[in-house]
Amino acid sequence: MLNIMHPALRRIDLNLLPVFDAVYRHRSVRIAAEELIMSTSALSHALSRLRTALNDPLFFREGHRMCPSVYATQLAPAIASALTFLNQQLIPQPDFSPAVATDCLQIAITDFTAFCVFPALMHKVQPLAPGIRFELRYLPHSPALTELLAGEVDLALGFNVLNETEHPDLDEITWQRDEYVVISNVNRARLTLEDYLAASHVVVTPWNETQGVLDIELERMGHTRQVAIKTPSMLSAPFIIEHSDMLMAIPRSAAERLARSAHLKIFPLPFDAPPFDVKIYSHKRSGHRGVTHWLKQQLQAIAGKM
Template sequence: MMNIMHPALRRLDLNLLPVFDAIYRHRSVRLAADELAMSTSALSHALSRLRMTLNDPLFFREGHRMSPSVYAAQLAPSIASALSFLNQELTPQPEFDAASSTESLQIGITDFTALCIFPALMHKLQAAAPGLRFELRYLPHSPALTELLAGEVDLALGFSTPEESRHPELEEIGWFEDEYVVICNARRTRLTLEDYLVARHLVVTPWNEKQGVLDVRLEQLGYTRHIAIKTPSMLSAPFIVAESDLLMAIPRYAAEKLVAAAELRIFALPFSIPRFEVKIYSHKRSGQRGATRWLQEALQMLVQNSIKASTAAGGSRREGRVI
């Protein structure tokens, strides 16, 4: 036999509970009706239905007052508590106000997204949303599917890969694209395809992947390269490159940031490859939060106003020069 959940509630019109609560507090049908914006006859009818459902008189008229029965007195605290809790929990969520919010957002990142985005983002938010807090978590993989589905992160800023398949519960926003360039030590004066292929390379593999998109593309062209070192972190990479003969292919915007930290040159990648793409991933559930939506819009605006302009201006100015 099928179990019926909440059998007592199924036979009770829950709209009658505020009627009970109001009569109990006011000890008056008239005052209870005024509070609930009901006519006294409608409230009396509701009380009759409640008496019938609970099989108890609930209230007795004593002079001008409605006195509770023993059963009503037992029910009253629980009904008042339940109504208070439901009223609090079911109150519509207020519109997100960035200026006053103290919410905490969990963001899945890589070295690249942290380096390229968060300095500018925190500069912007120190005035627009000074109380908003972030917990940055390194992505164990992209697009952090497991973490987003489990609600462990609100947003993930990750790379798009050609073999990536869309999950029906995830929302993805194309955030920005960039071209690959090559950084090297300041002593190099040219970079042809032949130079690139005979050189040794440093490759950043944030998820310890076996093969990157550049190596897939080189195989398609019939080439291979000599990878001398793989590292999951971009933090040490520019300093290793600056002190060695290693080459490192990297999105231009990151390269423009890194040349300020080490003596490097930037060269165009000497073969064609699709542009580097970063997406904002969110779960359709968490993505509906006001704070999450606001941050997505702030990130997109940041890209429009900062990254694209900087990349366009910096590309022709710094190509092949020591910075």
């Protein structure tokens, strides 16, 4: 395919173009060789190869000067421009420096991940990287696969939902593992499985899913729970629980935080269920590779202290 698209480039060693440019600018093999840190014989040999490739003498010696041919004069502006452009574009990416970074990161969240992750994250990140900005986005599905692959978001903070599958272009790490507990109003004295099944429930469905992990576990046991309210937001639910006889199953870390704002009682989940895993998803070819890698390191450091 390259032969078809760039036939001229296939015939020329592109390393010869800086030689042409240096000789044209300095009109001297010696000065050009010094600039390119080459011997004069090596530069003369390179110039000879370029003359053969382009089928033109390119330069004529007149006294101590190398005078360009008509063809060389025509080529010179284009070669100089191309070398300048490539030199600017092919600069290696600098190492990420949080203190001077000004990146703006698009992060897909639920209100749970924003509530449980971002207070601790901002406390840690702001003193280290005051110029970094975040735009948090609620998305209608998990794990924001389409948006991550399209580069519309840089990270996704999500949790294990049904039918999640690994994707070869995504990095996935478990940020935190938690257990489910049940919150109720303060009047409840106990919570058995029978009590749990007899009660009405508030269920958070951030992606409008019809069935959650706990429903699957209950179904395996031959039970179903009575869902009175489905809501995409976790933050209003505890206040509904506080003023009703309904129950709500949520991760322990969230329950303990919410119990500081609402009058709630926390009970162990009265049946076995898989752990609640908060995950961090990122694209392996992210355009913000340095900052996303650094941010994941900060998130993992926070998780280690929680």
